[in-house]
Amino acid sequence: NAGVTQTPKFRVLKTGQSMTLLCAQDMNHEYMYWYRQDPGMGLRLIHYSVGEGTTAKGEVPDGYNVSRLKKQNFLLGLESAAPSQTSVYFCASNILAGGPYEQYFGPGTRLTVT
Protein backbone atom coordinates (compact mmCIF):
# COMPACT_ATOMS: atom_id res chain seq x y z
CA ASN A 1 0.00 0.00 0.00
CA ALA A 2 1.26 3.46 -0.90
CA GLY A 3 -1.19 5.04 1.57
CA VAL A 4 -1.84 8.70 0.78
CA THR A 5 0.23 10.30 -1.94
CA GLN A 6 0.34 13.92 -3.08
CA THR A 7 1.46 15.48 -6.34
CA PRO A 8 3.48 17.68 -6.72
CA LYS A 9 5.80 17.89 -3.72
CA PHE A 10 6.87 21.47 -4.41
CA ARG A 11 5.55 24.27 -6.62
CA VAL A 12 6.21 27.95 -7.14
CA LEU A 13 3.44 30.02 -8.70
CA LYS A 14 3.15 33.65 -9.70
CA THR A 15 0.20 35.65 -8.40
CA GLY A 16 -2.87 35.00 -10.55
CA GLN A 17 -1.73 31.62 -11.89
CA SER A 18 -3.80 28.52 -11.37
CA MET A 19 -2.90 24.99 -10.39
CA THR A 20 -4.35 21.72 -9.16
CA LEU A 21 -2.99 19.59 -6.34
CA LEU A 22 -3.71 15.88 -6.58
CA CYS A 23 -4.26 13.56 -3.64
CA ALA A 24 -4.61 9.82 -4.11
CA GLN A 25 -5.28 7.05 -1.59
CA ASP A 26 -5.31 3.30 -2.12
CA MET A 27 -7.01 2.29 1.13
CA ASN A 28 -10.61 2.50 -0.16
CA HIS A 29 -11.36 5.27 2.33
CA GLU A 30 -14.64 7.16 2.10
CA TYR A 31 -13.50 10.41 3.70
CA MET A 32 -10.83 12.71 2.33
CA TYR A 33 -9.61 16.11 3.50
CA TRP A 34 -7.43 19.02 2.44
CA TYR A 35 -5.60 21.03 5.11
CA ARG A 36 -3.16 23.90 4.97
CA GLN A 37 -0.40 24.56 7.47
CA ASP A 38 1.21 27.96 7.81
CA PRO A 39 4.58 28.33 9.59
CA GLY A 40 4.39 27.64 13.32
CA MET A 41 0.68 26.86 13.15
CA GLY A 42 -1.49 23.79 13.38
CA LEU A 43 -3.40 22.45 10.40
CA ARG A 44 -6.58 24.15 9.19
CA LEU A 45 -9.25 22.33 7.23
CA ILE A 46 -9.95 23.74 3.74
CA HIS A 47 -12.46 21.31 2.23
CA TYR A 48 -13.44 17.73 2.79
CA SER A 49 -15.38 14.96 1.08
CA VAL A 50 -17.54 12.25 2.57
CA GLY A 51 -17.67 10.18 -0.59
CA GLU A 52 -17.33 10.12 -4.37
CA GLY A 53 -19.09 13.09 -5.94
CA THR A 54 -19.56 15.01 -2.68
CA THR A 55 -17.56 17.89 -1.18
CA ALA A 56 -18.05 20.36 1.65
CA LYS A 57 -16.38 23.46 3.03
CA GLY A 58 -14.09 23.41 6.01
CA GLU A 59 -12.72 26.23 8.12
CA VAL A 60 -10.82 28.18 5.41
CA PRO A 61 -12.39 27.40 1.98
CA ASP A 62 -12.11 30.80 0.27
CA GLY A 63 -9.92 30.83 -2.85
CA TYR A 64 -10.00 27.04 -3.26
CA ASN A 65 -12.18 24.55 -5.10
CA VAL A 66 -12.22 20.77 -4.85
CA SER A 67 -13.53 17.79 -6.74
CA ARG A 68 -13.92 14.10 -5.93
CA LEU A 69 -14.83 12.42 -9.22
CA LYS A 70 -13.27 9.12 -8.18
CA LYS A 71 -13.27 7.62 -4.70
CA GLN A 72 -9.50 7.36 -4.58
CA ASN A 73 -8.71 10.91 -5.73
CA PHE A 74 -9.35 14.33 -4.19
CA LEU A 75 -8.25 17.39 -6.15
CA LEU A 76 -7.61 20.85 -4.73
CA GLY A 77 -7.66 23.75 -7.17
CA LEU A 78 -6.42 27.30 -6.91
CA GLU A 79 -8.00 29.36 -9.70
CA SER A 80 -6.06 32.58 -9.11
CA ALA A 81 -3.21 32.11 -6.67
CA ALA A 82 -2.44 34.81 -4.09
CA PRO A 83 0.64 35.22 -1.84
CA SER A 84 -1.61 34.49 1.17
CA GLN A 85 -1.97 30.94 -0.18
CA THR A 86 1.72 30.26 0.34
CA SER A 87 1.60 27.29 2.67
CA VAL A 88 2.14 23.56 3.03
CA TYR A 89 -0.88 21.57 1.92
CA PHE A 90 -1.71 18.19 3.40
CA CYS A 91 -4.22 15.67 2.20
CA ALA A 92 -5.69 13.07 4.54
CA SER A 93 -8.16 10.23 4.45
CA ASN A 94 -9.96 7.94 6.85
CA ILE A 95 -12.35 5.08 6.46
CA LEU A 96 -15.23 6.62 8.42
CA ALA A 97 -15.93 9.93 10.09
CA GLY A 98 -15.10 10.99 13.62
CA GLY A 99 -14.72 8.71 16.59
CA PRO A 100 -11.91 6.19 16.84
CA TYR A 101 -10.94 6.16 13.21
CA GLU A 102 -7.34 7.00 12.41
CA GLN A 103 -6.69 9.68 9.84
CA TYR A 104 -3.86 9.03 7.36
CA PHE A 105 -1.89 11.97 6.01
CA GLY A 106 0.10 12.48 2.85
CA PRO A 107 3.64 13.93 2.83
CA GLY A 108 2.51 17.44 1.89
CA THR A 109 2.89 19.89 -0.99
CA ARG A 110 4.93 23.01 -0.36
CA LEU A 111 3.45 25.89 -2.39
CA THR A 112 5.01 29.31 -2.74
CA VAL A 113 3.12 32.13 -4.46
CA THR A 114 5.23 35.12 -5.44
Next chain:
Amino acid sequence: DAKTTQPNSMESNEEEPVHLPCNHSTISGTDYIHWYRQLPSQGPEYVIHGLTSNVNNRMASLAIAEDRKSSTLILHRATLRDAAVYYCILRDSDNYGQNFVFGPGTRLSVLP
Protein backbone atom coordinates in the same frame (compact mmCIF):
# COMPACT_ATOMS: atom_id res chain seq x y z
CA ASP B 1 -16.44 22.65 19.29
CA ALA B 2 -14.51 21.16 22.19
CA LYS B 3 -11.00 22.59 22.40
CA THR B 4 -7.74 21.37 23.87
CA THR B 5 -4.93 23.20 25.63
CA GLN B 6 -1.32 22.04 25.49
CA PRO B 7 2.02 23.56 26.54
CA ASN B 8 3.83 25.20 23.64
CA SER B 9 7.04 23.27 24.17
CA MET B 10 8.70 20.64 26.32
CA GLU B 11 12.16 19.20 26.59
CA SER B 12 13.32 15.73 27.49
CA ASN B 13 16.55 13.81 27.70
CA GLU B 14 17.07 10.80 25.50
CA GLU B 15 15.99 7.47 27.02
CA GLU B 16 13.93 9.16 29.73
CA PRO B 17 10.12 9.05 29.97
CA VAL B 18 8.12 12.01 28.66
CA HIS B 19 4.68 13.05 29.88
CA LEU B 20 2.84 15.38 27.49
CA PRO B 21 -0.27 16.93 29.08
CA CYS B 22 -3.50 18.01 27.43
CA ASN B 23 -6.47 19.80 28.99
CA HIS B 24 -9.93 19.41 27.48
CA SER B 25 -12.32 20.68 30.12
CA THR B 26 -15.29 20.99 27.71
CA ILE B 27 -15.07 17.44 26.39
CA SER B 28 -18.39 15.77 25.66
CA GLY B 29 -19.36 12.19 26.32
CA THR B 30 -18.96 11.17 22.67
CA ASP B 31 -15.55 12.77 22.11
CA TYR B 32 -12.60 10.48 21.53
CA ILE B 33 -9.17 11.79 22.57
CA HIS B 34 -6.63 11.43 19.77
CA TRP B 35 -2.92 12.14 19.68
CA TYR B 36 -1.01 12.76 16.49
CA ARG B 37 2.55 13.85 15.97
CA GLN B 38 4.30 15.65 13.15
CA LEU B 39 7.96 15.01 12.51
CA PRO B 40 9.90 17.80 10.74
CA SER B 41 8.85 18.25 7.09
CA GLN B 42 6.32 15.40 7.26
CA GLY B 43 2.58 15.01 7.50
CA PRO B 44 1.01 14.22 10.88
CA GLU B 45 0.92 10.60 11.94
CA TYR B 46 -1.41 8.83 14.33
CA VAL B 47 -0.04 7.96 17.76
CA ILE B 48 -2.89 6.74 19.94
CA HIS B 49 -6.50 7.37 20.89
CA GLY B 50 -8.87 6.57 23.75
CA LEU B 51 -12.32 7.26 25.12
CA THR B 52 -12.39 6.56 28.85
CA SER B 53 -9.83 3.91 29.78
CA ASN B 54 -6.05 4.16 29.62
CA VAL B 55 -4.59 2.78 26.42
CA ASN B 56 -1.23 1.32 25.42
CA ASN B 57 0.27 0.61 22.03
CA ARG B 58 3.73 0.10 20.63
CA MET B 59 4.36 3.82 20.32
CA ALA B 60 3.00 5.25 23.56
CA SER B 61 0.52 5.12 26.43
CA LEU B 62 -2.48 7.38 26.97
CA ALA B 63 -3.60 8.13 30.50
CA ILE B 64 -7.08 9.65 30.74
CA ALA B 65 -8.27 11.39 33.89
CA GLU B 66 -11.32 9.93 35.58
CA ASP B 67 -13.41 13.03 34.77
CA ARG B 68 -11.96 13.01 31.19
CA LYS B 69 -11.09 16.69 31.42
CA SER B 70 -7.42 16.01 30.87
CA SER B 71 -5.15 13.37 29.45
CA THR B 72 -1.43 12.62 29.25
CA LEU B 73 0.54 11.07 26.43
CA ILE B 74 3.41 9.02 27.80
CA LEU B 75 6.49 8.13 25.78
CA HIS B 76 8.25 5.56 27.90
CA ARG B 77 11.77 6.07 26.57
CA ALA B 78 12.26 9.13 24.41
CA THR B 79 14.53 8.78 21.41
CA LEU B 80 15.88 11.48 19.11
CA ARG B 81 13.33 10.33 16.53
CA ASP B 82 10.52 11.34 18.92
CA ALA B 83 11.37 15.03 18.50
CA ALA B 84 8.19 16.36 16.89
CA VAL B 85 5.09 18.48 17.42
CA TYR B 86 2.45 16.52 19.32
CA TYR B 87 -1.21 17.34 18.82
CA CYS B 88 -4.03 16.43 21.19
CA ILE B 89 -7.35 16.39 19.32
CA LEU B 90 -10.94 15.64 20.24
CA ARG B 91 -13.08 13.82 17.68
CA ASP B 92 -16.81 13.46 18.03
CA SER B 93 -18.03 10.02 17.05
CA ASP B 94 -21.01 11.51 15.22
CA ASN B 95 -19.56 14.35 13.19
CA TYR B 96 -17.53 14.70 10.03
CA GLY B 97 -14.14 16.26 9.41
CA GLN B 98 -15.13 19.80 10.37
CA ASN B 99 -14.42 19.12 14.00
CA PHE B 100 -10.94 17.63 13.51
CA VAL B 101 -9.18 20.72 14.85
CA PHE B 102 -5.42 20.92 15.09
CA GLY B 103 -4.17 23.50 17.57
CA PRO B 104 -0.50 24.59 17.68
CA GLY B 105 0.44 21.44 19.66
CA THR B 106 3.46 20.83 21.91
CA ARG B 107 6.92 20.94 20.35
CA LEU B 108 8.99 18.21 22.01
CA SER B 109 12.76 18.51 21.94
CA VAL B 110 14.84 15.46 22.86
CA LEU B 111 18.36 16.10 24.07
CA PRO B 112 21.08 13.49 23.53
